[in-house]
Amino acid sequence: MSDLKTNMSNFEDVKKSLNSKSLRVCVVGIGRIGLPTALSFAKSGLQTIGVDINEKLVEDINLKKFPLKDEPGYEDIFNDVLEKKLFSATTKIEEAVSSSDLILLSLPTPMDENNIPDYSALTTVGLQLSEILSPNSLVIVESTIEPGFIENEMISLMSKSGRLKIEDNFFIGVCPENANPGEILHDFTHLPRLVGGINKNITKIITMIYKYIFSVDLIEMENCKTANAVKLTTNVFRDINIAFINELSLMFEKLGIDTMKVLEAAKAKYNFQVHYPGAGVGGPCLPINSYQLLNTARRAGVKLSIIESGRKINETMPDHVIKLTLDALHECKKPIEKSKILIMGISYKPNVKDIQLSPAKDIIKKFQNLGSIVHIYDPFFSSTEVFGLKVEDNFENILPEMDAVVIVTGHDDFKKIPITSFTKMKTRILIDTRGVIDPIYAKKENIIFRGLGRGNS
Ligand SMILES: NC(=O)c1ccc[n+]([C@@H]2O[C@H](COP(=O)([O-])OP(=O)(O)OC[C@H]3O[C@@H](n4cnc5c(N)ncnc54)[C@H](O)[C@@H]3O)[C@@H](O)[C@H]2O)c1
Numbered sequence: 367m368s369d370l371k372t373n374m375s376n377f378e379d380v381k382k383s384l385n386s387k388s389l390r391v392c393v394v395g396i397g398r399i400g401l402p403t404a405l406s407f408a409k410s411g412l413q414t415i416g417v418d419i420n421e422k423l424v425e426d427i428n429l430k431k432f433p434l435k436d437e438p439g440y441e442d443i444f445n446d447v448l449e450k451k452l453f454s455a456t457t458k459i460e461e462a463v464s465s466s467d468l469i470l471l472s473l474p475t476p477m478d479e480n481n482i483p484d485y486s487a488l489t490t491v492g493l494q495l496s497e498i499l500s501p502n503s504l505v506i507v508e509s510t511i512e513p514g515f516i517e518n519e520m521i522s523l524m525s526k527s528g529r530l531k532i533e534d535n536f537f538i539g540v541c542p543e544n545a546n547p548g549e550i551l552h553d554f555t556h557l558p559r560l561v562g563g564i565n566k567n568i569t570k571i572i573t574m575i576y577k578y579i580f581s582v583d584l585i586e587m588e589n590c591k592t593a594n595a596v597k598l599t600t601n602v603f604r605d606i607n608i609a610f611i612n613e614l615s616l617m618f619e620k621l622g623i624d625t626m627k628v629l630e631a632a633k634a635k636y637n638f639q640v641h642y643p644g645a646g647v648g649g650p651c652l653p654i655n656s657y658q659l660l661n662t663a664r665r666a667g668v669k670l671s672i673i674e675s676g677r678k679i680n681e682t683m684p685d686h687v688i689k690l691t692l693d694a695l696h697e698c699k700k701p702i703e704k705s706k707i708l709i710m711g712i713s714y715k716p717n718v719k720d721i722q723l724s725p726a727k728d729i730i731k732k733f734q735n736l737g738s739i740v741h742i743y744d745p746f747f748s749s750t751e752v753f754g755l756k757v758e759d760n761f762e763n764i765l766p767e768m769d770a771v772v773i774v775t776g777h778d779d780f781k782k783i784p785i786t787s788f789t790k791m792k793t794r795i796l797i798d799t800r801g802v803i804d805p806i807y808a809k810k811e812n813i814i815f816r817g818l819g820r821g822n823s
């Protein structure tokens with residue numbers, strides 16, 4: 367076994383093992399990001415093993431059942447690399463890690479109910495690696511982490527058993543992932559990536575490996591913490607800008623100004639970067655990334671007030687959705703109690719099957735607390751049960767019973783629905799939180815319409 371081992375700190379050694387395809391790769395965490403990553407390494411001809419604690423996922427993968435149906439392009443790659451025996455999955459981390467040269471960590475970094483970042487998957491695996499990593503391996507953390515996490519926590523966890531010494535017989539770096547769910551194949555082959563290593567040599571080695579697999583631009587940073595700072599800065603930039611537009615849109619609504627028209631024209635200015643208002647900001651990245659930076663700030667003893675305010679604004683958008691609905695019901699002299707409300711779209715963003723931190727959950731709960739009877743429809747979740755409710759198979763069939771429809775996610779499918787469909791409702795109330803419906807068409811059909819941020823001038 368030992369003479370198979372590539373010394374991952376030796377540039378020429380790594381280059382040779384890439385070219386001879388003898389570099390052995392292990393990806394720990396084969397979820398939304400980790401599985402496509404593992405498939406990319408396997409596709410380039412490198413023997414790749416995926417490790418996950420989710421037994422069902424591992425079993426399904428080994429039975430050739432592709433788990434990421436909403437990631438176009440990967441199913442063929444999956445079938446191909448399984449056929450060629452270049453990829454398999456396991457729950458046994460020890461075997462997989464000890465027989466690999468390169469270990470990628472694509473583990474979840476969620477937050478708890480108090481919005482405190484939870485790095486337990488990484489710290490658990492860090493301690494395991496301390497016992498099982500074979501000498502001269504390279505670990506690359508792809509998960510989104512706070513600047514300083516590698517330097518202040520991960521290295522000491524991995525050194526705990528006393529077997530390993532950083533820069534002596536184990537090496538670490540980061541390559542934070544930037545891909546968008548639903549577009550991962552495109553993003554992996556187009557978006558530049560950030561690289562940061564424990565030293566310059568490791569940064570160069572990671573760059574060479576990623577260039578070989580993904581052939582995208584690699585941006586070399588001076589260290590791990592700077593690379594992670596960039597990743598968080600770009601995502602938190604979005605969270606804050608969405609909050610800015612959300613706040614403005616509440617005022618524009620009052621002033622009879624249509625935010626969508628404002629943004630359409632604002633886009634014409636060369637340095638304006640458009641962000642859209644909506645029912646809230648969810649997903650596995652933006653809200654968590656803001657709380658990660660707030661956590662970093664707390665530790666550093668500084669206050670990041672813009673991020674704090676932005677989070678507050680984005681988290682109160684569901685309340686505004688309720689307010690718009692109450693207002694429309696009031697116009698029809700309908701009580702909220704026992705009103706039947708159809709939520710259209712439960713994913714946190716358009717065109718993906720993903721409900722992580724989706725504002726839909728909060729909105730549904732608020733309607734239920736007010737006594738409404740909530741139905742949900744989302745083409746990505748048809749016939750399944752989500753948030754304790756059965757997802758309707760066909761929204762048109764249920765419209766005649768509905769008192770209000772609330773569009774929470776701007777799926778492309780919803781843009782194709784003719785406005786006349788909503789005239790079949792029991793009460794014609796349509797709340798659009800994502801700019802899917804043109805208010806003029808709704809008006810023409812005598813629909814009581816409320817668009818988030820869309821004042822009627
Ligand atoms: N999903 C995204 O849009 C996205 C985009 C960019 C970056 N990221 C970051 O990538 C990282 C991974 O995110 P994801 O969306 O792929 O998460 P995910 O939940 O889809 O996948 C994580 C996988 O890790 C497994 N896992 C958890 N603990 C484990 C352990 N101790 N040992 C082995 N496996 C374990 C889980 O079972 C799961 O399959 C996160 O840091 C996230 O912030 C995600």
